Amino acid sequence: MPEHLRSPAHDLHRRAGEAFCLGPQTVGASSLAAVQIDFEDVVRRTVEETASGLLARSRWFLPDNRPMIRLIATDLDGTLLQPGGVLSDRTRATLHAVDADVVVVTARPPRFVQDLALTGTAICSNGAMIYDLTNREVTHAQTVPLDVVRKVSEALAEVIPNVGIAVETGFEVLSEPGFQGFGPKNPHRTLELLDHVFEEAHQVVQMLAWAPDAEVDHMMEIAREAVGQHVSVTHSGGLGLLEISPPGVSKAATLESLCNTRGIGKHEVIAFGDMPNDLSVLGWAGTAYAMGNAHPLVKQACTNHAPPNTEDGVAQILEQLFRI
Numbered sequence: 001m002p003e004h005l006r007s008p009a010h011d012l013h014r015r016a017g018e019a020f021c022l023g024p025q026t027v028g029a030s031s032l033a034a035v036q037i038d039f040e041d042v043v044r045r046t047v048e049e050t051a052s053g054l055l056a057r058s059r060w061f062l063p064d065n066r067p068m069i070r071l072i073a074t075d076l077d078g079t080l081l082q083p084g085g086v087l088s089d090r091t092r093a094t095l096h097a098v099d100a101d102v103v104v105v106t107a108r109p110p111r112f113v114q115d116l117a118l119t120g121t122a123i124c125s126n127g128a129m130i131y132d133l134t135n136r137e138v139t140h141a142q143t144v145p146l147d148v149v150r151k152v153s154e155a156l157a158e159v160i161p162n163v164g165i166a167v168e169t170g171f172e173v174l175s176e177p178g179f180q181g182f183g184p185k186n187p188h189r190t191l192e193l194l195d196h197v198f199e200e201a202h203q204v205v206q207m208l209a210w211a212p213d214a215e216v217d218h219m220m221e222i223a224r225e226a227v228g229q230h231v232s233v234t235h236s237g238g239l240g241l242l243e244i245s246p247p248g249v250s251k252a253a254t255l256e257s258l259c260n261t262r263g264i265g266k267h268e269v270i271a272f273g274d275m276p277n278d279l280s281v282l283g284w285a286g287t288a289y290a291m292g293n294a295h296p297l298v299k300q301a302c303t304n305h306a307p308p309n310t311e312d313g314v315a316q317i318l319e320q321l322f323r324i
Helices: 008-026 029-060 075-079 087-097 110-116 145-159 194-199 216-227 251-261 276-284 296-300 313-321
Strands: 071-074 101-105 120-125 130-132 137-141 164-168 171-175 206-210 232-234 240-245 269-273 286-293 305-306
Touching: 071 075, 071 251, 075 216, 075 269, 087 313, 101 251, 110 120, 110 130, 120 251, 145 164, 145 194, 145 206, 145 216, 164 194, 171 194, 216 232, 216 240, 251 276, 269 276, 269 313, 276 286, 276 296, 286 296, 286 313, 305 313
Parallel strands: 071 101, 071 269, 101 120, 269 286, 286 305
Antiparallel strands: 120 130, 130 137, 164 171, 164 206, 206 240, 232 240
């Protein structure tokens, strides 16, 4: 029988039959009772192994071959949220209805995420912070050493004309006057000199580098070449705005660590994103969706594409998967 047509039951009967038929060849006629014991043992072990295999598979897929999802990892801007940072009623209702953990994975700091009135966990600042949305507290933070912040700032100033630097402390953004990468919806405190930024920042969870009229993909390539050995560099689509994290820190690394503590495998994770800073998560998760409005690199990296964020794309996919 072709291998792909064999069922667990067929295999069980084959293996048990082999054990019974081998009995007379390996033991005497007076040992038929022992043969019977061997036969029963093979049956028992085969059933156990088959059940174990089916149980393992059931954790991966539902009966109709839909993936078994235990955790939803989603970016915010351009992914879960409508333009203007709005969480639609449809998407909010869908997140409440799904039978899975929902983890926000964003470049945004906790103070922005907490205003969305979500519960659960948020991975913020591109993986540098874990924030408990329910209790409104930071449970984990990874920082960039201040001497590295200085070194990176100096190196970027040499290769990117008119670059301005800001730092995210986890509580606020401090910037030098040349940094103008934020609009009124992203308040920050501008200090007179970059040295004053370094002196006042008690910790740095993320650096920000902005240059006027810069093409951000090209700017990212230049920055990675100049400082990639010291920090992680990415962007989330802001005009001329780079996001710089501690070395080795990414959305995916922090999400993987979080999943490990919850006993969740990557095959049980579905991820949604739209920008290059989402690529690590989309590449790690068992199921990944690029948004219809995603950056070309993200669309190219993902086989699955969701409708755009303006059409509640994340909600549409989850409604299909969870039969909501």
